[in-house]
Amino acid sequence: MNRAVRIGVQIQPQHADYKQIRQAVADAEETGVDIIFNWDHFFPLSGDADGKHFECWTMLGAWAEATSRVEIGALVSCNSYRNPDLLADMARTVDHISGGRLILGIGGGWFQRDYDEYGYEFGTPGTRLADLAQALPRIRARWEKLNPQPLRDIPILIGGGGEKKTLRLVAEHANIWHSFSDAATLARKSAILADHCADVGTDPAHIERSTGVRALQGSSPDDVVGDVLDAGATMFTIGVSGPSYDLGPVREWVAWRDEYNARQG
Template identity: 65%
Template sequence: MTTRPVRIGVQLQPQHAEYAQIRDAVARVEDLGADIAYNWDHFFPLYGEPEGKHFECWTMLAAWAEQTSRVEIGALVTCNSYRNPELLADMARTVDHISDGRLILGIGSGWFEKDYDAYGYTFGTAGGRLDQLREDLPRIESRLGKLNPAPTRKIPVLIGGGGEKKTLRLVAQHADVWHTFVTGETLDHKISVLKGHCEAVGRNFEDIEISLGVPNDAGPATEIGPKLLEQGVTQFTVGTGGPDYDLTRVQEFVAWRDSL
């Protein structure tokens, strides 16, 4: 069992809402005592009305950086295909400064074909997108090291995904946080694979925070939280969509965290 502090994240899905409703939800997330506010990096809703209301990820993160004062912020996750890696590094550095050092750089290889088609990006194959992410992560890191002014801190990198050959190796090489949605024996297996990659690349597995997207139907926080904590999860993220942004589940997890 890890000695890391338990942290509660909230993914405010930027779909089916006016921006005023998203702005209000971010304020409520911070007031409730959550640790992190995430959005996601898509151009269309992922469920519900496919052509419904939706907003862009990084311009929103810049607004959140000004609006909030305590919570960390980030994308869960940025699609690597949508922006030049050097540009993404500069965007991350800028939001890092706007937020006074509260940005988490969440990144993944992308998967939502509709985004690619509508915005003119080449979809390719899952393996090809992961190969591109492997090439781009060092470019992002290099550009972050050259920017003036430099980031306010070593911006934490979160990588989402569970592919055992490519994704988890990238986690071992580059990530401060690994985000997953798997639970139970599958989670134990993925952690074992990640430990193997860490050993292979000379990385201390304990330096990587394990983050989980909590299923809404998985039971109360007081039941599932301790089990996941025993497996090594310390960041618990609840997802909620517009227009109402129900934070009841978030309150439940914050109360459980505070009881520890």
């Protein structure tokens, strides 16, 4: 399956007032990105640990109204923070508000401060992934029961690179697999994912490979991507933080995407 390259931007909801975040979303859609993500945390992940920060899913509801073209979602929702049936209903609702543009990004969770300060049990990576494995079928089952149902088969993006458990969940449930992998790692893990897909009867070509990239000053996307494209990645997401939300590098990536896709025919 030949996929067009897609560009995402993660508008990190930290160190900014909401009006600055809203403007960044509008500007990102205007640049031509394919997807706009936020993240699902309760505190900043960089800079002042107690700086300004906003919640993920209420924000996605606002973005659904404020945008008209881009897909939106969290990169990624933490499964631990919400009952899976509730999360399914939230996702269905944002899907309708957006006119069918939601991607449900989800993962097992990792940021211990979120858990400790909001009263969730942190557990271990194994227990959090076991919870995620139980949640994913419940989410799909709830979508089938809701009235009205989602406007489309909501794409599920699973983040993480664990070879035994996470990639198995990707094979079983995901439309998109997101990681932070160099070319060699991506190729190796993609082969492992293909083995899991064979076990569960999924065509690995139907799972889009997504990766986070750093938009480095003075370097072109071709320099940054390198062999990652050859290893199968077709979605590239650039993170930008508040309060300034510099989208200059994002515009360069969008222009590169258009040129690359045109060359591929």
